[in-house]
Amino acid sequence: MTRTRVAVLFGGQSTEHAISCVSAGSVLAALDRERYDVVAIGITPQGRWVLAPDDPSQLTISGRELPSVKDGPAVALPGDPTVGLVPLEDGAALLGAVDVVFPVLHGPYGEDGTVQGLLEMAGVPYVGSGVLASAAAMDKAVAKVLLREEGLAVAPSVQVRSGEPVDREAVLALGLPVFVKPARGGSSIGITRVTDLAGLDAALEVAFASDPKVLVEAAVVGREVECGVLETADGPRASLPAEVRVVGDYDFYDFEAKYLDAATELTVPAELPDGVTEALQTAAVRAYRALGCEGLARVDFFVGDDGALTVNEVNTMPGFTSTSMFPRMWAASGVAYPELVDALVQAALRRRPGLLR
Ligand SMILES: Nc1ncnc2c1ncn2[C@@H]1O[C@H](COP(=O)(O)OP(=O)(O)O)[C@@H](O)[C@H]1O
Ligand SMILES: [Mg+2]
Incomplete structure (x- = not known):
């Protein structure tokens, strides 16, 4: 049996570099090595692509120290579909073609259509949304126009x-x-x-x-509730929603509250009045479709006291550590982390880059 060659791409130039490393550590640990041949590629904060150790234990938060991509043998992926991954220096041999790329990248240069454009040019299938949906979801002003056009409420x-x-x-x-x-x-x-x-x-x-x-x-008054959307062979499916509550001295779900565990309470699944869960799931899939997402998305809402839904934002590569919201919502919906990773890789392999995906 020939194994599918998966390149896991992580780190990157955005401020979410460390979170991406942690997400990638979880993905590397979950990929079934019987079926997948894995190449770990880190992007340094300066944007240099390097072969990284395929070692999840180096990609965790230890104490207050955040992981990052260290320098290593440089590699490149040219926008030429006949080439594949190219070693730029000794030590980076054994590259060549990959069957699929999993860009576990958050923020600019990763989640915003730029890396997706490179992968399109290189002719490599990849996990997640394409160029347009990635760029549209990243830009909150553009996303609002498309969501409003779909009839979903967004904040003025x-x-x-x-x-x-x-x-x-x-x-x-x-x-x-x-x-x-x-x-x-x-x-x-x-x-x-x-x-x-x-x-x-x-x-x-x-x-x-x-x-x-x-x-x-x-400002929107309401509870913060998120919903995962996952592409299946039968189309996009919504997870059970989850609620985020900021506790302590935080005014809102800011950076510190997000990454200092003690400051947030996650309720999975969210405890919601009758009918609100279904309404959220329907709205999440509509938002996913309105932006043209593929593979996965996490759609974040505010839920008013009266059950009214306002879409806050759509994330095309949500936090993906095994304890992040998106995987936890899927675990609560019956899809365990390794299955989730597998479903995403399989969805990516079902399509080709380009328009005839
Ligand atoms: N219009 C709003 N009304 C109420 N809270 C908001 C609003 N916009 C943002 N927030 C708060 O700020 C947090 C981060 O804002 P968000 O737009 O989701 O940015 P990011 O993409 O950085 O997560 C939200 O989770 C929420 O707590
Ligand atoms: Mg947010």
Whole structure:
């Protein structure tokens, strides 16, 4: 039996480098070595592609130390479908063709269509959404347009570009508080909850430090509930939803709250009034389709007291450690972590790159 050759791509240039490493560690540990030949490829924070040790134990958080991709034998994937992976220096032999790439990358240069474009050019099937859906989901301003067009509720917002005047009247009309966020951010980096308009300019500066395109968004009152969508041979399927609650001194689900375990409580599955679970699942699949997602997505909602749903955002490569929300929601829905990884690789292998996927 010939094994399928899977390249696991992780790390990357975004601020979510470390989280990507941890996610990749879980994926490497879960891939069935009887069926898959695995190549681990790390992308350093500088963007250098290197052969990485295929060793999940090096990709965990130990104490307060976050994992990262260390320098190693350089490799490249040229945008030439006849070539495959190329060693750029000694020690990186034994490369060549791979059957499928699993880009376990979060944020810019990974989840935003850029690496997907490279993989399309290289003619290699890959896990997850293509160029357009990845880019559209990454850009919260663009995603809103597509979601609204689909008839899903999203928070009203005003777009602000670095160096251009702010439409203060439009911002005032949003009421207070507002959330100021980079259009293409992640992990809550650059986000400020503004309760007094005197703080608006400072919040904009914080957001501009990661993106010249920023959204000022009306605050939505509601519980934060997430739902996983997974591509199956019969089409996209939604998981049971899960709720995130921030406990302690955090105003919202910010970076610290996300990665300091004690600050968040996850309830899987979420305890919701009758009918809300089904409504969330239907809305999650609609959001997935509206953006043209493939493979997987985590759709994040606010659920109002009256059960009204507002889509906050769609993540095309959600946190993927074995204890992350997405895998936990699937575990609660009957799909254990190794099965989930397998389903994603199999879904990727069912299509070809290009338009005739
Ligand atoms: N419009 C909003 N109303 C209420 N809370 C919000 C709003 N926007 C963001 N938040 C809070 O900030 C967190 C991070 O915002 P989000 O848009 O999901 O950015 P990221 O892509 O960085 O996760 C959310 O999980 C939520 O707690
Ligand atoms: Mg979020």
